[in-house]
Amino acid sequence: MAELLKVENLSAGYGEAVVLHGIGFALGEGETLALLGRNGTGKTTLINTLAGATRQHAGSIALGGVALHKLASHERAAAGIGWVPQERNIFKSLTVQENLTAVERPGKWNPQRVYEMFPRLAERKGNLGTQLSGGEQQMLAIGRALVVNPKLLLLDEPLEGLAPIIVSELLKAISRITREEGLAAIIVEQHPQAILAISHQAIVLDRGTVVHADSARALREAPELLDRLLGVAR
Template sequence: MTVPLLEATGLHTYYGASHVLHGIDLRILPGECVTLMGRNGMGKTTTIRSLLGLTPPRAGEVRVRGKIVTGLPPHRIAQEGIALIPEGRGIFPTLTARENLTVAARPGRWTPEAVLDLFPSLRARLHHLGSQLSGGEQQMLSIGRALMTNPELVILDGATEGLAPLVRRQIWSVLRRLRAEGTATLVVDKEVRPLLELGDRHLILVKGRIAFAGDSQEWRARAEENLVLLRA
């Protein structure tokens, strides 16, 4: 049996007294693309923060390749080969695009040149400050910066939200390429159709609980119910 790249069991996460996650189970096998769907405020970001130790769960366990990482600081969990593209991109505004790209670099297949081949439009922007980039450029840079850590798992909290259609298509195409290359991904987005085309398995969160889990075929077999769960 394959050891999951990442496995979370029974996560309960709080903000102060507010109990937000009520027993989340999630597993990602090597190379798999798992999507996390749900309306605003249902706990997608909190799930990601729990996995990465940014908001540690009060109960439950997170394992990376079988090793328990719950309780480790976020940088130690990241060192296990997990990279985050956060909500709002997290670009350093006062660093140049090039500095943003190389600040967390680790040796491997993804070099600045390889990232610039993936996002050619960043090439002309390398000397601009993070704050001077458009939303689309910031998202490309955020993905590029994550890839520069040469991760085994890339987590995107909002793959294409707020971006122009052309940039969105580019990002979906990059995610297909990562999938083809065997890099695992956990993807949050509002666009259901590309998620169903891309993902191996899907989760829908409702109020901090998993209301649906299944592959794309199972998702479509329950499309009506699932769309109700996602309706704003």
């Protein structure tokens, strides 16, 4: 499998504060990486750094051979980064349809395919972002990242605060996007077993460094280790 993402000796943070220290990992085309760790260990900072929303102090990030660390955030999107931050950042004053068409780029993902993936959005395509539930806003945020037609999808806690039925629906969609459609992804999540079940690799952060890296399956099948690393085995 060809290498898609290569991160080497990455240090980054906010202003002069360094949160990440010497991060390094690689991700192949079509692979999904579960990014795990207790709260405050640097997971969101790593996602934000890949997207270009932090200050990078050292190291390099390459996506398909392109040096991302030299690019601004909007240039990283053009290079193939699809980002769904915790805040979702949908355009709340625009309709669902307008949210999707405003950022659409040529490729296999278009608004119609998003509506097929998320029928709830098809029913609400004329609704403003402010008129959507939290789950629907998350679906829209994911859909908006998809219509950019990225090479790598970054999802920061996509299941946070959502009802179990919506969590189940989103997990199925994310599994389809990654497993069936073959889109590479990095997923930050507080439900480790759910995400490990649909991931290929896993890394665990603690105090801004990688403290464990393995296949997702191996970590999922080692609940005692998972408990020791995260404080939660389920």
